[in-house]
């Protein structure tokens with residue numbers, strides 16, 4: 028059983044749309060079992076799903092895990108709460124405001140500007156470049172930025 | 179008499195067809211919507227709907243066991259074999275009509291998927307739980323747009339009222355009961371059970387939007403039995419063009 032080394036391997040597979048974070052940090056690797064890597068899609072229609080599966084296949088094959096299958100599991104549905112703390116930091120450093128934790132929504136849901144840290148920001152568009160992001164703007168440094176939506 | 183796999187497959191196809199056809203319709207807006215924000219909104223909803231359709235139709239294909247998958251079901255059936263509701267195949271019209279249709283459908287679909295999250299069929303329940311999270315977002319944004327247009331300018335209010343009026347005759351069909359065997363087995367839900375919740379949600383938004391609830395009229399039905407408006411054939415001729423011209427072409 029090589030679960031440990033497979034997890035390490037997968038932690039080096041980048042998300043195709045946000046390549047600074049790995050698919051493990053994004054929380055879409057649900058399990059590594061005896062014979063399979065279990066992935067879950069972020070959104071049902073996310074076109075990156077196929078790219079991710081083929082990147083995982085390539086990584087597994089390269090490391091000699093040709094007999095490990097890839098299975099897809101949609102339930103329980105993916106939530107942004109599964110994005111790890113490291114993942115959130117990497118998103119912020121990359122210029123994407125990370126999603127708030129869903130149990131934390133009572134307070135402010137205004138994301139801080141990932142460039143200057145100001146919380147003086149406004150939403151420009153509820154939908155952004157990908158289904159998981161919205162477009163925001165900082166009212167202090169005037170930079171637009173992506174905000175990873177709570178889902 | 180219990181529900182068999184064929185019955186469940188038929189149900190999954192009707193759910194999948196709703197999502198597929200509306201997803202295709204919304205795709206027609208891509209690059210044409212009035213602002214970038216709404217263009218992205220409509221395209222993203224379309225993407226979610228096509229994702230739902232893929233899950234539901236793939237599952238139906240597995241249940242049938244006749245070698246059809248989601249793609250086969252989407253691209254190799256003719257108009258009479260589609261069992262989507264009539265609302266989703268209606269032409270986009272202007273932006274007001276598109277938003278009114280989305281508002282009605284997403285509010286319906288949200289309640290449907292929330293109820294189906296407890297389906298005794300584990301796959302349908304799983305798909306419904308996943309999709310309900312996305313549809314909640316569709317319903318919220320469509321409702322916000324109803325208010326923006328209804329409580330906007332004189333022209334936007336008039337246009338969205340016309341769109342609502344056009345779409346209204348297709349609402350009752352959404353609440354037609356599916357196969358009684360499936361309801362009894364707990365696989366399907368009878369949408370009549372959440373009609374009061376639907377009406378309350380719609381009325382609350384219409385109040386905020388300063389729009390009147392259209393008068394009830396004789397419902398237009400038939401989609402679930404394959405009796406469609408002329409619009410569906412035109413939609414399919416575009417959606418299925420490639421597979422009809424080059425059967426079984428692959429990327």
Ligand SMILES: [Zn+2]
Nearest residue numbers: 140143165168
């Ligand atoms: Zn800033």
